[in-house]
Amino acid sequence: MTLDEIAQLIEGEVVGDPNIVITGISGIKEAKQGDITFLANPKYTPLLKTTQASAIITSFEVNNTSKPLIKTANPSLAFAKIVSLVGPNNVRHPQGIHPTALIAENVKLGKDVAIGAYAIIEEGVVIGDNTIIYGGCFIGHDTKIGKDVLIYPNVSIRERIEIGDRVIIHSGTVIGSDGFGFATVKGVQEKIPQIGTVVIEDDVEIGANVTIDRARFDKTLIGKGTKIDNLVQIAHNVIIGEHSIIVAQAGISGSTVVGKGVILAGQAGVVGHIHIGDGAIVAAQAGVTKSVPPNTKVSGYPAKPHEQAKRVNACVQRLPLAYKRIKELEEEVKKLKEKLEELTSKLERGVK
Template identity: 60%
Template sequence: MPKSRKNDTSEKGIMRKTLAEIAAIVKGEVVGDQNLVITGLSGIKEARRGDLTFIANPKYIPLSRTTKASAILTPRNVEVPGKSVIRTENPSLAFSRIASLIFEADTFSPKGVHRTAVIAKDAVIGKNVAIGPYVNIESRAHVGDNTTIYSGCYIGHRTVLGKGCLIYPNVTIRERVTAGDRVIIHSGTVVGSDGFGYVWADGKHEKIPQIGTVVIEDDVEIGANVTVDRARFDKTVIGEGTKIDNLVQIAHNVIMGKHCIIISQVGISGSVVIGEGAILGGQVGVHGHLTIGKGVIAASRAVVTKSIAPGQKISGFPARAFLAEQRFQAALRRVPDYIKIIRGLTKRVGELEKKVKKNG
């Protein structure tokens, strides 16, 4: 059997930088030993000697005194006695950028075009494109410069992928879909599947042709096992910079604005319009043909049954103003106590009625 190897940065030797070098990457200020060598990145609880960790939430500040990390990324107003630190405006963002730069060198990606890839003769493949094993690219598809397509992906007829896209294994992007630049799509996702449309005729469900398409704008990231249905007519749109978690269903003709956040297991029915910067928490459901305004925040498991004005925070089933739902839930939890009180009062009233009748 092969020998096991710990999956850490120091053993792989892909990270060996001084605090001063790291601080320069994130425009931070070193307090302590600038020449301290960092060989790994880790969370504050799991960190070991040689690791760099970070504090983004004030509740973790006490852990800075017990962590085994050699250095810590901190906000500019935090002091950690006995530890070398890098002070930054946003430690979490700084940590993420360091990780991206350091680990990029250790990330496997295909190089060139694999011999088993099936590419139509009239497909257009840009410069510096990487295409993995068993990828199928159909007629008149267009793949932009510096795009990487991992193994087992399907790129449909006349589909366009922009520059710098990253398509992970076993993604299906069907015909006539357009994706902008720097789009990331994770494994198992299907883009451009038929919208769920049927009409009842002659005692059966007759399929309505879904002849529209899907447009994914620049800098969108779509998680694993997401389905984005094509429009019945026109297009389903995922706005620029939007981030979609795993296991999300987006139905036909949805129009999603820029920079939305859609968390796992959200279901969005057909023809919904979602405003810029909206956030839908996990397992939110949205009824069809509604408008969710700019900046709306829907808490986890909310069920949206009517259109929501911009800037609202909602929760519950059916969804309503967040604070109203919180008050309702608080009252609901007291119902068992109220039942006991009512039963007690009912009993006392009955006893008083008996006394009145007896004395009357």
């Protein structure tokens, strides 16, 4: 394809020779002659001078290169579109119903459903059109799964769960396990029944080895379009709003409400029974101990507004120098006290 043809696909603006022929796609570091690449993160701007790519997709602000460009509002999204159109796709999903799949008699399957080897589908399950369930999955009784859903191997979805359309669930994830609820009675931990459910709305993607607990009552809810990375723990009765992003190893405690468009960065921890406002950002490894207002960025432990957290951290980094200076001042004070005592003694002797 020529650069001009690619620009038309992504609605971009060509700067340079529009007739350059592009034969491959690659990252900006790995690209070679004939490849097209992209620049979305400003910290990689120096690579514009060293990349071997024949053309680069950039934002409209980039000008400091002699390379042919396609300028777009969102270079990362534009590049992803090109990859989806021309990139290799070697994934072979299961087709049809494998003879070793165990499917209860009263299960309702939509058109063109695929179920892989040794999957278990219990009674009362409803599965929508074009949904693909890989081998080794377990779908508990009375669960409802929408259309065009993709469930990778060894996913466990417990009983009475609701999953919307176009949901993607990666391997090892468990949805609907019991919430962590116990009451201490005379020193013994008594289990509290967890009789609620989990609702996963449309267009959600859930990474590998994620655990989403069922509610004690009512439901744990993952809102439409939300994306969850690998190794995330979501406790019982948590509500996550639409189009939020939960990054790897984050943990959300029970009954917390996460608003729309929220970002929880990697290893962020959130206590229970609080509210994270719409559009808030929780930085990596932050420990959130109280509610966060909408459109606020917090970081640190305990989490506080990011600018305040940076000032606190800057002070902490200066502690060794401050400690050294305090020790020096203590020595100076000690010497001054000794001189003062010496002068005082001389004065007293003179008076006598």
